[in-house]
Amino acid sequence: MLAEHIASITAWLPVGxxxxxxxxxxxxxxxxxxxxLKRFPHAEVTAVDTSNSHLHRLLExxxxxxxxxxxxxxxxxxxxxxxxxxxxxxxWASASMHHMADPDRALRQVRNTLAPGGLFAVVELDGFPRFLPEDAPEERPGLEERCHAALARHHAEHVSHRGADWGAKLTATGFTVKAERTVTVNLGPPHTDAVGRYALSSLRRLRSGAAQALTAEDLTALDRLLDTEGPHSVLRRGDLTVRTERMVWAATASGG
Ligand SMILES: C[S@@+](CC[C@H](N)C(=O)[O-])C[C@H]1O[C@@H](n2cnc3c(N)ncnc32)[C@H](O)[C@@H]1O
Known part of the structure; x- marks a missing residue:
């Protein structure tokens, strides 16, 4: 669903x-x-992850x-x-650097790994995408933003590197940022079933981080959206969008 945006980022990369x-x-x-692989038809890609199941699907x-x-x-x-x-x-590191327990260490490792003159591309999301219209759902307008505010408080305590200034981190770990870019994504409506499933999985994760800080009324409204059997299921909504921003930094090793 976001393939077009990823393609525009790979096309933009300032590779020599x-x-x-x-x-x-x-x-x-x-x-x-x-x-x-598509953008660089003569290249081979080494794909690294902790998750064997992700790697298995990738190979399939x-x-x-x-x-x-x-x-x-x-x-x-x-x-x-x-x-x-x-x-x-x-x-290339997309939406992965903020997961590292010690991102500065990972950045230094990348610096040591890159070939001379090589490029490091960091892509990070500006938080979870927004899916619902601002006046939704009817009984609790603005619910999604309140969930995000609650999640931001949770992240500030538990995932401190989300939303970090990667440009500054790159510079501090011996990189020179050659270019940076913000890509705005704003899809639909109308939308495909994949957007409904994306909204469902994102709102589920949002619930797990935000639940404790939400009012009982908001939590009830959120659970109605997440109840895939119920009439208020997010999967049944025709007004979903995907609104998000991706930031990209392209850097080379300083002095390299
Ligand atoms: C949000 S996903 C991004 C996936 C993909 N790069 C993309 O842009 O769609 C983050 C990925 O980083 C992986 N990851 C998180 N921490 C990791 C670590 N310490 N070492 C290796 N991979 C890690 C997760 O397993 C997950 O697949």
């Missing part, structure tokens, strides 16, 4: 010569990996698309011993 070896850190099921997709010979998966916890990833000319 086309990279032959790319590393995708915290690749998940491969949204970035596949965009990179690669096989289905005839790309398996250009993808290598590495199961590793990037907060632990750094795996041997060769010397890639491009390292």
């Amino acid at each position: 010569a086309d990279p032959r070896h790319i590393v995708d850190l915290g690749c998940g099921t491969g949204t970035g990996t596949f965009a990179l 997709k690669a096989t289905a698309e005839g790309l398996a010979d250009r993808v290598h998966t590495v199961q590793a916890d990037l907060d632990a011993t750094w795996p041997d990833l060769g010397t890639p000319e491009l390292v």
Whole structure:
């Protein structure tokens, strides 16, 4: 669903010569990996993640698309011993750096891993996307924003690196930021079923972080949206959008 936006980011990357070896850190099921394989048809991608099941799905997709010979998966916890990833000319980290327990350490590891003159692209989301109109749901207008405010308080305590200034972090760890960009995403309505499922999974995660700080009325309204069997299910709404921003930093090792 967001493939078009990822493609616009990979097209924008200020790479010199086309990279032959790319590393995708915290690749998940491969949204970035596949965009990179398409953008750089002569490159191979090493896709790294802690999750074996994500890597398994990524390889299944690669096989289905005839790309398996250009993808290598590495199961590793990037907060632990750094795996041997060769010397890639491009390292891509999308929505993964904020998960690191010690992102500065991870950034230094990337600096040591990159080939001379290589590029490091950090993509981060500006929080969870917004899906509901501002006056929804009818009985509790503005519910989604209140959930986000509650979640932001939770994140400030538990996921302190979300929303970090990655430009400053990159500079502090020996990178020079060559370019940065904000990509605004605003999809639908109308929307596909995938948007409904995306809204459902995001609102579920929102609930797990925000529940304690919500009023009983808001929690009830949220649970109505999350009840996929009920008449108020988010899956039944025709007015969903995906509104979000992605920030991208493209950096090279200073002095490199
Ligand atoms: C929000 S997902 C992003 C997936 C993908 N890069 C994308 O843009 O859609 C974050 C990914 O980082 C992985 N991850 C989180 N912490 C990690 C760590 N310490 N080492 C390796 N991967 C990690 C998670 O398993 C997850 O797949």
